[in-house]
Amino acid sequence: MPITDLLLSGVNLMAIGMGIVFTFLLVLVFTMKGMSKLALLVTQRQGGVEALSSQPSVGGREQVGIRGDLIAVITAAINRYRMTHS
Amino acid sequence: MPITDLLLSGVNLMAIGMGIVFTFLLVLVFTMKGMSKLALLVTQRQGGVEALSSQPSVGGREQVGIRGDLIAVITAAINRYRMTHS
């Protein structure tokens, strides 16, 4: 295939490609907004919002929490130990 | 194969099958009883019954035990800490 034709194909690909990418993600935006509304409805109807809602912050995972607790406890134990030891 | 023959085969299979299942597990009952006696003999001859016998209860695993200890220790440490802190 001559390079010019290749480039033409490339331009076509770019047009189609960015078109689909934007369409896809734009539709996803609205799908997610619908989904969130649905989730809110379901969660409210079930009453127990707290039971189903996740942690306030986005990042944390349970494991981290547990480890954090462990470290806190141990730190406390060390401090206590040092305080009473000295 | 006509369905009647199939069903006959099925009845045969059931007879043989349940026969073998019961024979197998019945023989296993006696094998296990023999095995347990043998184990008792060996264990007694070795004297150290305690060394070889497992935990009293059937369920527990070592790991759980270790974790249990850890939790107990940490709980104690926390209580201690709170008590002296307040």
Add this chain to the structure above:
Amino acid sequence: MPITDLLLSGVNLMAIGMGIVFTFLLVLVFTMKGMSKLALLVTQRQGGVEALSSQPSVGGREQVGIRGDLIAVITAAINRYRMTHS
């Protein structure tokens, strides 16, 4: 192949084999000595010897160290607890 020829081949193999093994490991000795000198130079030039040098003893791994610390802390906590409890 007659056994005598096989044995001759074996003797040849032994001569070549041990020769290469010794040559290889002897060259490795000098390579390692060179490498250690190089490492010393690089490490010294970077100033922060401490930052790059590993633990004094050869064996230990970090994990072990951490576990060791944990056990030490917990042991201390237990002792502390027992002391104040009794």
Add this chain to the structure above:
Amino acid sequence: MVELGLEPLWQSTGLANLEWGQALMMGVGCLLIYLAVVKKFEPLLLVPIGFGAILTNIPLAGIGGSEGILGYIYTIGIETGVFPLLIFMGVGALTDFGALIAMPWTLLLGAAAQFGIFVTLLGALALNYIPGFDFTLADASAIAIIGGADGPTAIFLASRLSPDLLGAIAVAAYSYMALVPIIQPPIMRLLTTETERNVVMQQLRHVTKLEKILFPFAVLLLCIVFLPSAAPLIGMLTFGNLLRECGVVERLSHASQNEIINIVTIFLGLAVGSKLSADKFLTIETLGILALGAFAFCIGTATGLIMGKIMYRVTGGKINPLIGAAGVSAVPMAARVVNKVGLETNHHNFLLMHAMGPNVAGVIGSAVAAGILLALVGG
């Protein structure tokens, strides 16, 4: 040059290619995931199976095809029988046979409950009288094993005897295993009297480490002598159990109980799900299989209970017949159900440990039954 027309673009969308059967099967996949997540039905298996069902029914993508990832996993792991055997190794490594060793007679409860398998076999063959059904003896055997209430055994046998039905059989097996708390209690109440359910069993005796180490050898020995066709299943089960009990290979025992079984569970589930394609699953036969599966569970529970009642009589009331219901396997769900029904009658009657004996006996029992079917039908 890449074609730009809207027609080829449209032709590459799923919308243009989706058949109603595929859409329906994706719905089935979502339903399985819903049951797993919300109703807690065997989630470790039903989440991957459900998702595998969705993925395999996506038009054009060919994920379950011979060049797709699910197709590869199926070929390597299920067609060879390797994955269910590795799960069995993990089950062996996770299972404490102590309760069974302490009460060897409960093996008979595990034997009786296998009756459900063979009655279902007859039922499957009888279904052939209905137009639309055409089960061979191999098909009927693979369907019947659902009554064994043991997922990996069912998948292993189906992959050998009737791969086309594997999806439906696996789904039925795991679904009914999850439904045990709903299926079993009415049958248990119906077949036992309150006096029987009230029986408090004596505490289990100590089991020594040596007995636990010898146990896998005893089971394997009998399997070798009487039923070598069950040796792959029983062999991997006892191997896993030996790793667990021998006490000198903690690393390997841990790997069997965690890494291996977890990894294999994900892949097994996805690969089983890949058999839930519309053309294989949306048939009248699937309905038959689902009906037969429920039937099998009920029969197995009932025969286990009846054997329990016999043992209650023979021992002069020392055996609570409820523990017979645990003989269907479905470890540890069935044992928990026994415990719950026991507590309903007598608030201080904890049967969990006593039910674990027939429960694990049921695993051995259905592996034996699978071996028999393989030997007599699979040849």
Add this chain to the structure above:
Amino acid sequence: MVELGLEPLWQSTGLANLEWGQALMMGVGCLLIYLAVVKKFEPLLLVPIGFGAILTNIPLAGIGGSEGILGYIYTIGIETGVFPLLIFMGVGALTDFGALIAMPWTLLLGAAAQFGIFVTLLGALALNYIPGFDFTLADASAIAIIGGADGPTAIFLASRLSPDLLGAIAVAAYSYMALVPIIQPPIMRLLTTETERNVVMQQLRHVTKLEKILFPFAVLLLCIVFLPSAAPLIGMLTFGNLLRECGVVERLSHASQNEIINIVTIFLGLAVGSKLSADKFLTIETLGILALGAFAFCIGTATGLIMGKIMYRVTGGKINPLIGAAGVSAVPMAARVVNKVGLETNHHNFLLMHAMGPNVAGVIGSAVAAGILLALVGG
């Protein structure tokens, strides 16, 4: 009899057989390891890739050949596409899409950044004007995906469209992902005003567990409807994410996030490294690929920022345009860079969480772009 002469002995040494190209490629391998260990460039991938490059270029040993361990791993894991898909499953299990769910409009930033991919495609084709370059449309597409800034996507697409270029493409993808902290900040400062960079975004709203569970289904649904060719990638990503979020399969989620992804990462890296053989890598095309890769990252960053600026205008200054730069993917590096550049301007402006939205949107965006290229070029 074994020959004893010095000649055959000498002939079996590496010294006698080493070609300069192989020596050079071992040097490249060492360089990658150096960058990984000392400069901390994506060490999880570049250490195995670098070592694989060394091993595959050892003369006579054939480690990367059809009978060597790296050859086996490549055939089983990369040629089939299984390894990048398993990595995608792990990425799904490791990724919290909460930030994206809280701000769905940031998906558009992830869309805009994919412009880098398609511009690079044109660039690769234009390189054909230079003698020595002869990229097909498939080659150009595989190269272009470097602009997606997503390693497994690049490896998956290259293994399908242009296996010969896979080594260079993977190295370029991971190298530039590691270089994000150097490539992006100047472009970010150039294209945004201080007022824009100063924008403090409002805190993210709570995201419920149900939303997080529904999210993978929403993404997969659109993929099925519009772009089934992206279903392997999107399917495994959403499967991993469902394992993570559904809360009932902790064992499987843990296995995806640890055992599976770690094991596959080692093997994927070694196998990619085995494609860094002298004859495949030491070509003028590699130079072109490296140049195009840098170009792709710059364009992607720029278009992400421009979309950020548009959203800044449209929302009346509620969106900090810097977070557009995170749309290229390179999770989580790009989001961290956004946070750092944001803090330079305003010491109290933490953009990390807000940048995570476009950052993970970029992963979806490049998987979509890969699906398009597969559908239109891969056929």
Add this chain to the structure above:
Amino acid sequence: MVELGLEPLWQSTGLANLEWGQALMMGVGCLLIYLAVVKKFEPLLLVPIGFGAILTNIPLAGIGGSEGILGYIYTIGIETGVFPLLIFMGVGALTDFGALIAMPWTLLLGAAAQFGIFVTLLGALALNYIPGFDFTLADASAIAIIGGADGPTAIFLASRLSPDLLGAIAVAAYSYMALVPIIQPPIMRLLTTETERNVVMQQLRHVTKLEKILFPFAVLLLCIVFLPSAAPLIGMLTFGNLLRECGVVERLSHASQNEIINIVTIFLGLAVGSKLSADKFLTIETLGILALGAFAFCIGTATGLIMGKIMYRVTGGKINPLIGAAGVSAVPMAARVVNKVGLETNHHNFLLMHAMGPNVAGVIGSAVAAGILLALVGG
């Protein structure tokens, strides 16, 4: 219709089909497990090998056959050489070469101990004078590597040079490695004087992180230059070690040291066990291999000690010759034995760390020897 007669039923039992050789080999399997569990002989390998031997000799089941699970594992993992290489990667990740880096001259002890390999090669060939033995040069080489006292190296070489003898060779290698505490001490006491055993060696110097990172490259470089045929073994060993020491890929290092090596150990053991079938193992050649294995260990220990005595002289008494015995590999057993024998003579003389140098040198030494045999015999 399924045949119901007692004859076909009987024909499907193991009892009717068991050959005495199979029964005997199951006994051998049980013996290996007994030694592993009760005597703590290399349990991580001997438990799976022993169980694999039992499974593969079950009549009719075909577990070790081309359609059985052990057969699949053997084909995929051992025939390709992949499993021993992955074990080597794990060994590299688990091994701290610090003691060797601190005392590079102890490499010579690891070299001297390889003499056992080549003397055994002669011995194996000489056995051909006895009727019934017919070892080729390849067979003899595979047998000789038992003297390397390194399990994965022996399995790797045997799978390449003499697959039929693999079972016997692997069993001999691991058995004698476990017997090191019994085989070595008498030889150590015989060949050294009390004065020599009394030598207290000076404490090892600090080894920097940089040296530990450069070490795998140094070893691999020499391997590339001099002996590319050893590159698969040395390459994976040094790769594992680099993962361990480079400090930036903790996840991968952990996976190599745990998940990968544990999983592979289970499968490797089972697959090796599957080669313990009656027809392959119950031959006069196995007796020869067992005898030669013991011989190899004795010679290797002796030549290691003699080199230790030479170094004792040359250094004016700074080297305790006992550490030469650790040169046979058998990590870490041989080093512990040295420590124990040293403590017998002098209660304050801890040689463990000093013996680790020659001990890990022995691993490199036998990999080098394996490379030589592959290059000269395997062609």
